[in-house]
Amino acid sequence: NAGVTQNPKFQVLKTGQSMTLQCAQDMNHNSMYWYRQDPGMGLRLIYYSASEGTTDKGEVPNGYNVSRLNKREFSLRLESAAPSQTSVYFCASSEYGDGDTEAFFGQGTRLTVV
Amino acid sequence: EDQVTQSPEALRLQEGESSSLNCSYTVSGLRGLFWYRQDPGKGPEFLFTLYSAGEEKEKERLKATLTKKESFLHITAPKPEDSATYLCAVQAPWYSGGGADGLTFGKGTHLIIQP
Numbered sequence: 001n002a003g004v005t006q007n008p009k010f011q012v013l014k015t016g017q018s019m020t021l022q023c024a025q026d027m028n029h030n031s032m033y034w035y036r037q038d039p040g041m042g043l044r045l046i047y048y049s050a051s052e053g054t055t056d057k058g059e060v061p062n063g064y065n066v067s068r069l070n071k072r073e074f075s076l077r078l079e080s081a082a083p084s085q086t087s088v089y090f091c092a093s094s095e096y097g098d099g100d101t102e103a104f105f106g107q108g109t110r111l112t113v114v
Numbered sequence: 115e116d117q118v119t120q121s122p123e124a125l126r127l128q129e130g131e132s133s134s135l136n137c138s139y140t141v142s143g144l145r146g147l148f149w150y151r152q153d154p155g156k157g158p159e160f161l162f163t164l165y166s167a168g169e170e171k172e173k174e175r176l177k178a179t180l181t182k183k184e185s186f187l188h189i190t191a192p193k194p195e196d197s198a199t200y201l202c203a204v205q206a207p208w209y210s211g212g213g214a215d216g217l218t219f220g221k222g223t224h225l226i227i228q229p
Contacts, residue, residue, distance in 0.1 A: 041221070048216045
C-alpha cells in the first residue's frame with residue numbers, strides 16, 4: 001500500500017520553463033490537495049479537488065494550474081516557472097465529509113527555479 | 115480568516131524532560147484540529163485529530179488536548195527519536211469557502227531531544 005506517491009522527487013528548472021508535478025493515491029480518497037512549504041511560512045494550500053471532476057483555488061493559486069485526471073491522480077502544472085516558485089510541494093489526499101478526514105501526504109517534490 | 119499560531123518555534127529538551135507544545139487557533143466552526151509530525155526531508159505524518167473542546171487523545175509518549183481556543187501536545191519522557199517538527203492544522207466548515215476542505219497550518223514547533 002503506497003499511500004500518496006509524488007513524482008519527481010527533485011527538479012531544477014530555469015525561469016520560464018514549464019513542468020507538471022504528478023501525484024497519485026491508492027486509498028480511494030475523494031479529496032486531493034496541493035500544498036507548498038517554504039521556510040518560515042508553513043504549509044499553504046495551492047489548489048484542491050473535493051471530488052473527481054472538480055477543482056478549486058486555495059490560498060496561493062497564482063502561477064499554477066491543476067488537473068484531476070481521475071479519482072487517483074491530481075497533477076500540478078507550472079506554465080512559466082519563476083524563482084518565487086522555488087519550494088517543496090506536497091500532495092495530500094483525504095476522505096471527504098464528517099468524521100475521520102485526516103490528510104495523508106506524499107514525500108514531496110523539491111523544486112528549484114533558477 | 116482562519117489563523118493558527120504555534121509556540122514555541124523551537125524547543126530543545128533533555129531526554130526524559132517532559133514538556134508541552136501550544137497551538138492557538140481562530141476559526142469559525144472548527145471541524146477538526148490536526149497534529150502532524152514532520153521529519154526532515156519527508157512529508158507530514160498524521161498523529162491526531164481532535165473535534166471538540168475537552169477531547170484528549172494519546173499515542174505512546176504523546177497526548178493531545180483541545181480547548182475552544184487552543185490545543186496542547188504534551189510529550190512525556192521524550193526520547194531522541196521524538197525529535198521532529200510538530201505541525202498543528204485546523205479544518206474549517208465546508209461552507210466557509212476558500213479551500214474549505216483543506217487545512218490551515220501553523221508554522222510548526224521544531225523539537226530537539228538531546229540524549
